[in-house]
Amino acid sequence: MKFLALKSRFKARHGERPLAWAQLSHQKVRLIVAMGGITFANVLIFMQLGFRSLFTEGATALPESIAGDLFLVNPSTRFIGARGFDRIRLYQAASVRGVANSTPLYIEDGVWAYSQENISFQARIYAFNPKQQVFRIPEVTQQAVKLNLPGSLLFDRLSRSSFGPIPQQFAEKGYATAFLNQRRLAVVGLFNMGNSFFIGEGNVIMSEANYRDLFGEEALKRVGVGILTLEPGADIAAVKAGIQATVPGVEVLTHAELIAKELKFQESTPAGPIFSFGAIMGFVIGVVVVYQVLYADISDHLSEYATLKAIGYSDLALLRVILQEALLLGILGFAPGWVTSFFMYGLLAHITRLELVMRLDVAVTVLILTLIMCVASAAIASNKLRSADPADVF
Amino acid sequence: MNPTPVIAIQNLTYSFGKGVLQKTVLADINLEVNRGEIVILMGPSGSGKTTLLTLIGALRSVQTGSLKVLDHELQGASKLKRIQVRSQIGFIFQTHNLLRCLTAWENVGMSLKLHQQIPPSERRERAITMLQAVGLGSQATDYPDHLSGGQKQRVAIARALVNHPPLILADEPTAALDRKTGRDVVDILQRLAKEQHCAILLVTHDNRILDIADRIVQMEDGHL
Structure with a gap:
């Protein structure tokens, strides 16, 4: 209801959809495929980061639970x-x-x-x-x-x-x-x-x-x-x-050093790098998907963009449209990605009995990664925009 | 009234390619178009009509000679300057070139968006008024795919004229239309141009629409 009210107010004031949204929503199938791709990339990143935290967290559970000023170990x-x-x-x-x-x-x-x-x-x-x-x-x-x-x-x-x-x-x-x-x-x-x-x-x-x-x-x-x-x-x-x-x-350690020593051991295991690598792969897949979508969008509408240039739009104004499209895609893809990952975490936690929880900081990290991913793709795809020559429209 | 012409061309020469492959498309062109005047540019294919039109439309850089459009010298003009000049010209293309994702009035609104002084809240009203003027008041919220060829070209005319530009450049606006719709389109164009006292430079092959012109200019092998 609130959304509808907001939407109608928006319509009453400007009545005009932003070009980026019009462009994206015009081809519903492509939009859904794009969202699916980003969702997939997001789930991949979420799972890898989740696994990584699973292996690296809890590492300091013991030293953090011990009270004292100095600690002696072998x-x-x-x-x-x-x-x-x-x-x-x-x-x-x-x-x-x-x-x-x-x-x-x-x-x-x-x-x-x-x-x-x-x-x-x-x-x-x-x-x-x-x-x-x-x-x-x-x-x-x-x-x-x-x-x-x-x-x-x-x-x-x-x-x-x-x-x-x-x-x-x-x-x-x-x-x-x-x-x-x-x-x-x-x-x-x-x-x-x-x-x-x-x-x-x-x-x-x-x-x-x-x-x-x-x-x-x-x-x-x-x-x-x-x-x-x-x-x-x-x-x-x-x-x-x-x-x-x-x-x-004996080795004498402060509390911080004791925690650091335990962490160092945990980090010597390959789990951290393996899952970080997985998360990077998810990121790369996301960049490729968003790039493909934006590139196809620009290619399909090249004459339209050239027309806009001809009637007086600057390259920068059109670049802004592409960036908006990318960010919109990122947000639209992140939401289902987060929801899917939330349930995947629950499912995997249930099956493996491991403590996989959706944490706010991980979610924020993935959201930021998603937006970076989309902006990066937009930056690459915008090269194509330059080939829209307004002199060709006649 | 502005006594200076909207287009003033002196000794304009333009060529494509370099070195031995250099081909001159425009040679020593001189032309003036006055405010409110409808000029039709005719000539066979490859005579340089379209190149001349893109030069006047500030879509290409001027090589040699002087080209003044709306009091702006385009010889040596910066990219930014050319974009500014373009926003003051109405363009009508051979094909309609509407944005398929936008409705008729939103397409017209894309021109209005270029002018910051028009408040966003007025865009819709202005766009719809303009569509009514071309006889498409009831199709304002239709997408281009749902409009006929003639209707699309009329939306394109509305887009070109909505800002009341002092100059319209049209490249074979009737080429993709049948006789009757083509006639309707140029009639609307002529009527609105006279109402707004706006000059039109129209390139065409179409002999049937020559009667709207105040002046006809023939072009052959880059010469007028």
Whole structure:
């Protein structure tokens, strides 16, 4: 209704359609084919960017969830938790001037099975002293006290669905059990953290004590990440330098550096470039489609454009018409492209159980890419416009 | 009234090609067309009529000689200047050359759009008034594909005349029409030109329409 009112007002004021729109809408079939082409290109770009974010996001879920000022890791570890270091080093670092508190985070892989009959999956186990603040996840902090129960753990809702319907069961019955390294454990709470695509499929959090029960006393000597809290007003850089000078065999990282290290590992995987390349292909297809449409439009109407030149239109005025056509096409093609991609994301997320969501920043990126694509095509196609010689119309 | 002629040509020479292939199409042309005068230019094919018309219409650059159209010297005129001159001339072509995607009145409106001083809100009214003047008031919202040949040519006349140009250039406007519709078209053209006191330079082969002319100019091998 609003649109109609606007349209009639537009008609009442000028009564005249812009030439670009008249030109485009005159040949309905061509318009639909063009929109289809742009929609196709858009869906392609959306899918590739979606896949890329799928593989590259979640990479920093773990480091972003850890609270602390400085972090100690094994210098040769490629990603967090791949290799541990000797707990003695953590004690040594704790004695460095400026460090207020130190606590270890243990990271291990365990074999998870929802029930004994089910196939098993690799779960990442994080263990810490529940009296300490290690995670900056409010749900974990609130439920930390429950972890003191023997054989208890917290379960990550964002684990793969193959880990079993733990969240549903927990919500319905108030408890759930599963097997970890063939020992029956109780799920006493849930939290949200998520995984990077390449490391782990699900997360659980437990206490140091339960971790020791599962992996033995020796396991507590190998720390995944040493977490240091500094005294108020301490200079992070100075403390970091102090630890580096006195404690051998560890790498000291700030929070930002810890995140950067994890990201660097993720980016060394080929997923990012592969899907970026796919997105570029979509862009190129879009340019070709829009170019073809505009070129055909100009060729078909060459005598008309020449006539317009003859009666006094400048090249620039006609170039503007072509640009308007391109932008109109871009917007008209983007809308169905976005809708299609939205449903494709939903469908793929349903099938693959991966977290594919239509995000605003991705949508805006694709819209801008689409408009650039259309303007680029218009710029190439406008060469043809120059061949419209007004002297030929007589 | 403007005492100076709308077209003043002195010693105009024009040739195509270069070097040994150079072919002179217009040689030493002198011509004046006064305000409100209808001049028919006749001559066999290849005599240079159309080339002369495109030069007067500022569609080609003048090579040698002087060509003044509406008080603008086109000898050495810039591209921008030529575009400005063109917007003050009404053009009628052999084929109608209407934009197929626009309705009759929108086609006429394309001429009005060139003149910024005409408010957009008036375009429709002006265009339809002009279409009524050529007898197409009820076809204003039809697309060219739904109009007959004669009707299309009348829309083209409306497009050429809607801005009240002091000069109309027409290239065989009746060539694609049968005898009767051709007659109707030139009658309308003549009537409106007299009403608006506008000069017409019309190129034609058509002997049947010579009576509308105030003056007939014969052209042969680039000479008048």
